[in-house]
Amino acid sequence: MTYILEAKDLRKQYPDKLALQGLNLQIEAGEVFCLLGQNGAGKSTTINLFLGFVQPTAGAAYINGLEVASNALRIKQYLAYIPENVMLYPHLTGLENLALFSSLAGFKYKESELLAYLAQAGLPVEAVQRRVGTYSKGMRQKVGIAIAVAKHAKVLLLDEPTSGLDPKASNEFSELLRQLSQQGTAVFMATHDIFRAKEVGTRVGIMREGELVDVRPTALLNANELEQLYLHYMH
Amino acid sequence: MRVFWILFTAEWRHFKAARGLVLLTSLVLLVGLYGIYYGTTEIGRQRQHLAELPALAHHNVEELKTKFPEPADAGEIGYYHTTFAVHHPTPWASLSLGQRDVNPYYVKLRLLGLQGQLYASENVNPAKVLSGNFDLAFVLVYLFPLLIIALSFNLLSSEKEQGILPLLLAQPVSAALVVGAKLAFRLALVLGLALVLSGVAMLWARVPLDGRVGLWLALVMLYCLFWFGLAFLVTGLQRNSAFNAVALVGLWLVLVVLVPGLLNVYVSAARPVPQGIELTVKQREEIHGGWDKPKTETMNRFFALYPQWRDTTTIKEHFVWRWYYAFQHLGDQSVQPLAVAYTDGLRQRYELVNRLNWLSPAINAQTSLNALAGTDLPTHLAFQRSATRYHDTLRAFYYPYLFRQVAFTHADYAKEPTHTFTSSSEISTTIRGLGKLLVSLGVVYAAGLLLFRARPINPR
Structure with a gap:
């Protein structure tokens, strides 16, 4: 099966830090995957690897079945990106x-x-x-x-997209994501916002020190359980 | 191509919004127009002076006819009669004045010793000479690089610092295309400006439409491309705008100020030229000493050079003009080695600068434009040689009157030879300059491409 977004043993080593260690992830069309984690956990590095902004040290990232590193331009036809601070x-x-x-x-x-x-x-x-x-x-x-x-786009890469939005606008954005997801768009969202992740996500992943330590379907958790799970990994 | 055009037109909108850059570009346009005005006015002034010289020479003849109403001794006429060796500029000189402001464009000649007259010129304001010419070539060679730097120092760093680059590169647009479109827009703007200024200058100066038009435009284009290449190279370092600006202004200082200064010091030391004053003093000593030397000795030395006059009457008088002009000429002969060493030295310096001008494309462009305009040193030396030949012709005209003791009549004034010399372009120097610019261009763009290849653009 071809996933819209896939990471295979994706690893990024910076001179002073191991930012991502062997990420394996598959996201299907219509899925909203929310990646939780503290600052520096590797969320933005993951997005940058999918965008082709940085090259992986090992492994590969795929968008719509195309390896990002060798198809840097083509994959951008399939993805849209909203950074934390749109300039x-x-x-x-x-x-x-x-x-x-x-x-x-x-x-x-x-x-x-x-x-x-x-x-x-x-x-x-x-x-x-x-x-x-x-x-x-x-x-x-x-x-x-x-x-x-x-x-x-077939894939939306979102890096703290609701940062700066008021609660009403955030809710409207969540609604928009749901609509897009229903139309088959895959969403990969890095966020700190546990409740937003629970609200719009179909799956949630928790990342710590460059490692994806847990992945759960949001349907099996309520907001409190998700918060407890997150805090569990953060301590 | 579609995306390239979108980026290109977007650059136009960004440029229009940057009022400082619009102002700077307009200022460079105005300064360029002033440079054209300055150059054409200066050459117009020189042409006017040259046009007045025949009237002056005619006035001098009329005065002599009044002073000597009857047939007179040609020696008297040769002493008082003034004629001119004139150096007419090419129309291109208005675009690149070169050395026409410091070297005399006409030489006032009498039948006396040549060397004392060859270097006599009008005094010029040394402060004006120090500040140099503000012609179009100056604007293109020295000021255009600053405009290019102002337009290109933040070629990519601007988007990076504003945080726009991640969103931009998240589109199906390569960083190379973004850089290419940005460079292309700036290049079109600057080359358009250079083309407009060059076109206005050429029309104003009424340059003939021949291959030199293409050579001028090619030189200007390659020179601007070189500076864009430097901006491209510095952009490849992916540092911030402040670093880029300092690096590019530093390169401008090195290539436009420091290297030419050091080259001047090196060339002066490596190719010493005899002091002009040494030549002048020696010639004056020889001429003044001529009064005290036995006439037979002077004349024998002269006849050794011009045996055709040996059989003329032996001098018994206290003063005769043919003896006077003989020791004047012997004065020239005595400093001939110094005069040759002086002009050879100047030529060698020029050739050394031409050999080393690959070190600074600014010098290369300036010397190439001067060569094209016929305002460089070799052209001036060619004029001096022509003036020397003219002086020889004058002597050859007067000697039969002097040595055969034929009286000079009013009708003889019209037989006196006249002189004219018009600069010509040193095309080979210009083509060599173009070749060197191409090599410089290849080096900077190759280095830039290698840098971009080694370090792909990080939008963060």
Whole structure:
């Protein structure tokens, strides 16, 4: 079976630190996998390896069956990425940023379609024609979400995507993830937010010191149990 | 290609939003236009001076006709009559003034000893000479690299520092394409600017449309590409914008200020040139000593050089012009080795600089543009040789009057030879310069590519 996202004995050794030790992971279409862990646990390194931003020391990462390291450009057609802090061109408007990134991804949308994506991401209508330099972090995050959604990617790689979003916007984002997942998009989300992981995740993984120490289906745990499990591994 | 074009047009929007860069680019455009104005005005001034010289020479003849209404001794005429050896510029000189501001573009000649006249020129303001020419070549060679640095020092570091790069490289866009589009936009902007300025300068100077237009544009293009290559190389180090700016400005200082300065010191030491004053003093001593030497000795030395005049009348008088002009000429002859050593020394220095100018593409570009414009040292030396030949012709014209003791009539003024010399482009020097620029270009881009290959771009 071809997984949308797969890691085989994926290992990353930095000169001063072993960031990831032998990660094995398979994520199917429509699955929302939430990766929990403290700062420095290896979550961002894992995302960077899937993005092809860093090269693995050993093992391999696969997106849609293609090895990332040898298909760095092709795999980006299948993935969308939302970093913890979405940064955009500050002198362009939200609409212009979305148009630019969408066109780079190969999509040429009409203005009405772009406005619809921004509205879906929750960006206020009055903000779309304002320069991004005037946006709050949450508003930039929403443009980042719109960019990811407009890409119609098979995989969403999310690194603390709700950081900077207010609770209402976070809930809307969770709802959006559920919709995308139902449409067959695989989601890989690194987060500190246990409750969000429980809410939207189909599986949750706990990472400690570069090692994936536990993976559970969220359906078998309630929020408290997940929190206890997480704390168990963190101590 | 589609993605490249999207990135390219996006760069235009980023550029428009960066008001400082728009201002700087506009400033360079204005400065370039001033450089064109400066160059064409300077050459226009020189042309006007040269155009006034025939009238001056005519006025001098009219004065002599009044002073000597009857047929006169040619010696008197030769002494008082002033003529000019003139060095006309090519139209290209307006674009690259080279040495035309420091070397005389005309020489006022009488029948006296040549060497004392050859180096006599108008005084120039030394402070102005120190500051140099503000022509188009100066703008292109010295200021354009600064514009290129200002546009390119944060080629990729800007996106990295703003945190945009991860999102950008998460799209199906390679880092190489991003760098390529950014470079291409800046290159188009700078080359467009250089092309517009060169075009305006060429039209204003009315340069002939021949291969030199292509050579000029090729030189300018390769020189700009070299500086973009340096920006590309420094970008490959993947350091922050501050480091890149300091590194590139440092390279500008090294290649545009330090290396030329050191090269000047080295060349001066390696190729010593006799002091001009030494030549002048020796010639004056020889000429002034001529008054006290026995006339027979002076004339025998002269006849050894010009035996065709040996059978002319023996000098018995206290003063005769043919004896006077003989010791004037012997004065020139006595300093001939020094004069040759001086011009040879200058030429050797020039050739040494040309051999070593691969060390600094700025020197290479400047010498190549000067060679193309016919404003370099070899052109000036060619003018001096031409002026020397003209002086020989003048002597050959007057000697029959002097030695055959033929009176100089008013009709003879019109028979006096005149001089003209027009610069020509040193195409071979320019082509060699182009070749060296190509090699420099190959080195920086190869080093940049190796660096990018060795260290793939990390968007974090």
